[in-house]
Amino acid sequence: MFYVRRHFFCWCTVGITCLLLSFNFYWSKKFHLGVAWRNIESCSVKLPQDTITPLKGTKAYVIAPYYDNREKDIIRILGIVHHQEVEELYCYFCCTSDTVLYTVKAVINIHSDRFDFPYGLADIICSEPPSCTPTHVSVHWSPYEPHDSLTTFKILNRNPGRPTANFTVCFSAMFGNYNNVLQFIQTIEMYKILGAQNVMVYLNNCSRKMEKVLQYYTEEGTVEVIPWHIQRYLKVSDNWQYPNDGTEIGYYGQISALNDCIYRNMYSSKFVVLNDQDEIILPFKHRTWDTMMESLQRKNPKVGIFQFENHIFPQTVVSNGNFTNTSSWNRVPGSNLLQYIHREPDRLSYYNARKMILDPRAVIQTSVHSTLKQYKRSMYVPLHTALVYHCRDPLQHNLPRASLIKDRTIWRYNVSLIRNVNQALLKFKLIG
Ligand SMILES: *[C@@H]1O[C@H](CO)[C@@H](O)[C@H](O)[C@H]1NC(C)=O
Ligand SMILES: *[C@@H]1O[C@H](CO)[C@@H](O)[C@H](O)[C@H]1NC(C)=O
Ligand SMILES: *[C@@H]1O[C@H](CO)[C@@H](O)[C@H](O)[C@H]1NC(C)=O
Ligand SMILES: *[C@@H]1O[C@H](CO)[C@@H](O)[C@H](O)[C@H]1NC(C)=O
Ligand SMILES: *[C@@H]1O[C@H](CO)[C@@H](O)[C@H](O)[C@H]1NC(C)=O
16 A cells, blocks of 8 residues: 555656646747746845946846837846847746746847947847736846845836826936036926926936936926936947947947836826937927827827937027026026027038937837837928927038028027026026
8 A cells, every 4th residue: 555655656746747847848938938937935125226237247237127018928128238248148037926936038139229339228028927927027147046146126117007298308318517507497498388297317427506406307397317327337438339449338328228218108108209408309380299299190190200300509609589587597507598599501411310209109129310129100200390409519610600590499489488497597596
């Protein structure tokens, strides 16, 4: 009797092992990935200390994981990786119900716009373990790390909800002791007049005065500051293209910030506006972005990405609009947008760069002037509809004033802009 029972027990063990093995095989097949799991004591949560987190023992950094079910259920981890030296990465998911740790091999897709820098943004994509909805994920180059040694990243976008904003503007890195306070305040107030509710600032560094302004707008609920100390981890370039100078990533990681901004706002904002802090998309035919986009979408229902022509308004050509109530602005550091109403003409054989207003749910990967992977079409918005008002140093030096095109679109907003800027300055106590 005893013998029989032992025999039975043995066969049972073999049977279960076979079952587990075949299940593992089925799983691997299903995901085309290796999946391993093991029981552990508990699911620990060790949150990252910064927006960018270095992974130990490999040349990769994690920004944030986003749940994405637009095609199938995946976790897309936005990360910055060395384009040659990161071969394998594994996702670790801890399932609290039975305290099991799953390890899945990730697919690493480096975005094609890396501009020859050694590091670029990557989508690190993992399938989720079935019958478990993990809240956090960890990443490591080997599948055998003890879980409690790993940083756990909260998986975002799990519960989409409804959009709370019509327009969210994304600024990629603010850097170099940024102190263009007046232009920044005018720009934020212009965005609000045009219809924006949120502005995301990926902040590398700025002046003390600018910090105060950012704090004010954060309390107001307009600005969200994302700390962006990328120079702690990588040699950053302020060029967009690799100058072959030993730097590691372009333009303070602009592309990484822009993609992160799209995913952060994927479900919270109807549209995302990708432009720099010295740029404003100004409509000609409409007064606000709401009415302009409503019209553009109605006429182009298959389009999700709208590209606007960039035009330079050189800060070397000053015009005085005789506006009242702006005298106190002289005491605020920075440029006064109301003084720049001349733009450079197009050049033959030069392409005007474009900036975008897009439906974030239509975008998989973006670059600066166009998207790289998307679900909907892109269109060039004609110049008679709107332009990107780009106030900066001239690109075409030494052009006589008469060769510039007078364009007073920004002046249409003078009354509300002056009023709102003055209100903001009073609140900042920048003027008395
Ligand atoms: C978004 O736009 C719609 C229609 O243009 C408007 O009714 C609504 O108030 C706007 N939402 C916010 C948060 O401003
Ligand atoms: C900001 O960055 C500049 C260089 O880009 C540096 O000279 C300056 O010290 C930094 N300021 C702070 C407060 O970190
Ligand atoms: C500004 O006002 C002065 C006198 O008040 C006038 O001579 C000048 O033409 C005005 N300039 C503009 C651009 O309107
Ligand atoms: C200037 O400011 C005063 C007081 O704040 C206001 O009464 C007046 O209407 C403003 N003028 C213009 C042209 O905005
Ligand atoms: C300022 O705005 C008002 C109202 O929108 C407009 O009538 C006026 O012409 C504008 N001023 C200038 C100098 O464009």
